[in-house]
Amino acid sequence: MLINCVAYEDGNRLADCPIDEISEYVRRPHCFVWVALKDATPEELGTMQREFGLHDLAVEDARHGHQRPKIEEYGDTLFAVLHTVEVGPTDDLVVGEVDVFIGPNFVLSTRNRTHQGFLGVRERAEREPHLLKHGSAFVFYALLDAVVDRYFPVIDTLETDLESIEDQIFEPHLGRANIERLYALKRKIGIVKHAVSPLQEAVAKLISGRVPQVCSNNREYFRDVFDHLTRMNASLDSLRDTIGTAIQVNLSTLTIEETEITKRLAAWAGIFAVATAFAGIWGMNFQHMPELQLTWGYPAALVIIALACALMWWRFRRAKWL
Amino acid sequence: MLINCVAYEDGNRLADCPIDEISEYVRRPHCFVWVALKDATPEELGTMQREFGLHDLAVEDARHGHQRPKIEEYGDTLFAVLHTVEVGPTDDLVVGEVDVFIGPNFVLSTRNRTHQGFLGVRERAEREPHLLKHGSAFVFYALLDAVVDRYFPVIDTLETDLESIEDQIFEPHLGRANIERLYALKRKIGIVKHAVSPLQEAVAKLISGRVPQVCSNNREYFRDVFDHLTRMNASLDSLRDTIGTAIQVNLSTLTIEETEITKRLAAWAGIFAVATAFAGIWGMNFQHMPELQLTWGYPAALVIIALACALMWWRFRRAKWL
Amino acid sequence: MLINCVAYEDGNRLADCPIDEISEYVRRPHCFVWVALKDATPEELGTMQREFGLHDLAVEDARHGHQRPKIEEYGDTLFAVLHTVEVGPTDDLVVGEVDVFIGPNFVLSTRNRTHQGFLGVRERAEREPHLLKHGSAFVFYALLDAVVDRYFPVIDTLETDLESIEDQIFEPHLGRANIERLYALKRKIGIVKHAVSPLQEAVAKLISGRVPQVCSNNREYFRDVFDHLTRMNASLDSLRDTIGTAIQVNLSTLTIEETEITKRLAAWAGIFAVATAFAGIWGMNFQHMPELQLTWGYPAALVIIALACALMWWRFRRAKWL
């Protein structure tokens, strides 16, 4: 589905541009065309391929989707695959895909399975013609920056999640809930990591070594994005490491809980065993058990049993078993 | 066993080519020969070595089989070892081997222990003469791509397996089944990893640094394969990491289960101990136990015992021990 | 908030310099301006950007704060983000940020969320004009060195903490306290690590490869800082590794404790079970139980029971179960 297709000259909006005139605008100097698609059909991609002269393999990738984030050169054109990560209605993470083709005088983006669009990026860019004048590479930067900036709230959510688990990680009766939440969190981190980590590698190539021609004038902007990605990556690694430790700690907490229950079991078993043993002894059928004849024998026995149990209870209490 | 042996000129099928005329066709310009063998005997390999002038060590490797995936240069010839991974009848993974020799004007492939062949690759290539015109390197790409594409369903199977384990990972009575399935899955991942990971390294050399002469015009195609392999590798690493966590989680789940059983054991032991202790006390043989003489003593005792047990049951219930 | 703003010539204090004359002083040869801000407002940063001609992206970073430690080049200006780590009132770690802009003849530093200032650095530098003569790069070194030196006492605190945990790690009843302290310590190490590790990477670029122009004459000083950071990093890694082992050891200690309690439970359960079994047998209602008629039957029974229990107690004692 075509969202919009606009031609720009010297950073200013020139005209909404009909699809079949794209190739004309692309040929004009100082002019570039910025096309945005959503859930593009194979036919639309075919049209675009003809108008912009895109490479077979790149269009193939865009058609199939489900690529790994990457930035590839095909001649003087770049093909970038970005992943969007959005928090879905039931707190799960939804991964979408934005494919961007960047040529010397065109930018073509197509987004799939994403809820939020990039109209805001276009508006902001159009308000700053002195930046938009940098051409298609700046548009690419703006899209990239928008995608990357949207990772931050997601990572914040994950960090908040972890903190709320950590608040109760030493509460033993929550062992099962904690381990389930830690496992779910680890999976979410994996999802974000798969978006961030390959993108960081890809952006690194835009700022060091042999930089693609089309991006060579905007290195500082891409370094800024790279910097954000590096920070996110460090946060994710740190989250992952903490979860690993938290899982180990969870196991220790569970073992402590079991030890405490075993202690209680042992303590109460002991106390009742004493009572039962006394009762059993005075329940024996020997004929000559003088205490059985005493009038105050029974109450005395009850008191002795109670005292013995109380003594044990007190000792277990002191030893922190109860 | 010879599958077929065809000569191509400018991307078009020229002729089925008898084995002993191979060396003639190979010498013709703009012409290349594509030979496919299956479970080649040492004699067949010997013939091929003479016709194509292959290097001793490469032929030796092809004869012995069981090589690690690799791509090696011998002068202007490449020798590639690829592993196929197929899901066998009993859900186990069967690893086969495809050895490919690529010269400036020939391709020789021989497959061992594989169920599925590569006739489809040849058919598709012959339908696209404008691509086949690129020569032997394109044929190599087509074979490589076919082998690599067949890894995807296998990896999907593994991911589905893991998901089905994850669905029941917190069900404690399945502890043993889960750990066995996780272990089996980890082994399967190892098998696929051994096919994918060395191949990725090998293909990397075809797209960066000093690229072998024979592949230098098809770099974008090999980059596409490399990209697939990178994605697979990331999937496998992620699977492996998740399994590691799942094994730890399994242990926590087991410990939780044990704790719960210990709790129940403690609770019921306590309840019965109370009953037994009361019964033991009223079973003592003291002569002066006034309650024993009462008509309603026995029913009262039963009620007292029942109430004591019920009280304990209720407290254990509230504490979630029962 | 402006702390101070001073112009220096040939290493000597020239004059306190009004903000709106900064750009004049900056243009004078052999002269450099050193400005210190604290919790700078966007307006102050805007003024500084105009006076010194700073890059948009760098000023943006300084405005937002919460950057990762880094050192970036913008033309002939360096932009450095440093983290301070201070031990807060309740023993927690407080992370602050110092942003430094270094040009050929100016240094601008602004610190946020830090308790301690850098007046001492300026005083010490002014006492050594022969060093201050090296210009703005030397001032940057002095600030960097001050920030880094303040990490040492923090790391010492962490090491002391770990040692005090290690002193009681094998005391089983402290299992829960130990694991909580280890977990808290691990988090603190992570905080310091996030300050030290990226800074080490950044400083490495000042001493090897393509060194930024402005720092090229002070390489030995930056190598000294790099050396400190390397040492800290090694200490932190070593701490982290030790904590990992300590958590494992904690689990073993807990398991040992549980085993010992199980042993005791088993031992006492056995002893009482013997007493109860004997009592039960002599409590049976058979008519012909000759020992029941004996005058000394009852005391003998008590002695037998006591002896049996004592024997078991002694054997458990010898087996170290009690």
Added chain:
Amino acid sequence: MLINCVAYEDGNRLADCPIDEISEYVRRPHCFVWVALKDATPEELGTMQREFGLHDLAVEDARHGHQRPKIEEYGDTLFAVLHTVEVGPTDDLVVGEVDVFIGPNFVLSTRNRTHQGFLGVRERAEREPHLLKHGSAFVFYALLDAVVDRYFPVIDTLETDLESIEDQIFEPHLGRANIERLYALKRKIGIVKHAVSPLQEAVAKLISGRVPQVCSNNREYFRDVFDHLTRMNASLDSLRDTIGTAIQVNLSTLTIEETEITKRLAAWAGIFAVATAFAGIWGMNFQHMPELQLTWGYPAALVIIALACALMWWRFRRAKWL
């Protein structure tokens, strides 16, 4: 002990060469001398050092033995330390050492603590004069290849061992045996790894970067050896990884076993507690317990107790506790 000392010319055996004429043969063009020692004494090494002009440090290393596998250049001479690994009589691994000096026209090898010799290598080489013509580097390759090929059966043994452990890893009563075998296996893998891994690094230098002069014409042969070492290394890493997982799985299996035993303990304790409680109640001494007077009271009681126990047994059975 001198095994043999032969001079070769153009790949053909020229003559058995007396030790004190070695230096003469070494000076002849197209000629090289191949000396094999076994458990060389310091005196023998001294003689060889004089005849071949070997470097002090290399001879020192050969004299002391117990070096790490390595290949070092001393001028135009190479010094290689290789480890042999043999399966000893009691299934333990015996590590021996082969030190090889390779000059432009000599090869000197001395083996220590190895059972098997290298006579077969010499025989095979002498049968192929067209290969032996390549000179001392080819001899080095042949020795290297022989040493490396002998690792394969050792690694196979380890893999077979692991498989036999895996067959019984989920059998809980074998927990102790399994963990002992896994630990022993891990140690053996470490031993082989110490032979393979440094050698792989060393051989890598013979095929890439600045290749030592003496080996520059045999690169493909050394690449073949490198390939074998890479494969072995991958196998060993994979073994090690699997053992790590197996140890974790073993712990889970043990925990499962403990849980099952706790379940049984709980079940039987429950069943007997029921019986004991009933018996205790009917053993109370209340005067008015009407059921005690009934003729069929006793058999009814027995039946009730039996039924209660059976009911519990059945429920535990259904819950898989028994």
Added chain:
Amino acid sequence: MLINCVAYEDGNRLADCPIDEISEYVRRPHCFVWVALKDATPEELGTMQREFGLHDLAVEDARHGHQRPKIEEYGDTLFAVLHTVEVGPTDDLVVGEVDVFIGPNFVLSTRNRTHQGFLGVRERAEREPHLLKHGSAFVFYALLDAVVDRYFPVIDTLETDLESIEDQIFEPHLGRANIERLYALKRKIGIVKHAVSPLQEAVAKLISGRVPQVCSNNREYFRDVFDHLTRMNASLDSLRDTIGTAIQVNLSTLTIEETEITKRLAAWAGIFAVATAFAGIWGMNFQHMPELQLTWGYPAALVIIALACALMWWRFRRAKWL
């Protein structure tokens, strides 16, 4: 404290050299001065700095001590920090420090907190003038070699320690002792690792890439030291890895022990429960219990109880629970 200060010419001892004439000797060609200090005071270091013209930062490091092992260039002078590791009286490890300044014609070493000195190194060097002729770099090599050689016995001690732990690692009642010893050993390994690992990195720079001028003629000697350090590092890594596994194995062993104790507990609890249940049944007060009237009822009951217990004992025995 000055140990000695000697001038050498062409490898031969020229004269004991008074401290204030050092700078004269240093200026003479073919001559170098070798000064050894012990626990040098700041004043002594100040004198030396003036005489040899040492760099501020290096002298600062030497004054403060507690540096990480490193080798740094200051102009044509090298500054090396080495750690000595000695086994102290109570089997703990004592870390000392040796700081060495190496100039084209001087060597200054100062050792702190070390028990053993380096007089032996000087004596050995003076006995070999042909080596000492190589100048200050050779003296540096000799000191370095002496320090490194003293690590070997320490590492041997650690390996012996580990072996003695391994001999008893599967003995469950030693669980606590084993884990304490493993933890202590791990800490010791960390201490040695901190001496060896950074030194290896530092020495690597003396043999590859841009080698400092002063060492360029002794590369083979430094490679020899590097080789030793590599071997040690591998040993330490291997020790560390084994300890990690041993800690895991220890946990398994503890779990096995607990399982065995639980089994025994269950078995004995079962046996006594049977006895108690029988006794309880015959202790019931039903009027019509015919077996109670039989003369041989009591002995028969005892036999039945004994047989039941024996049967259970035998079955538990067969199941290896007892």
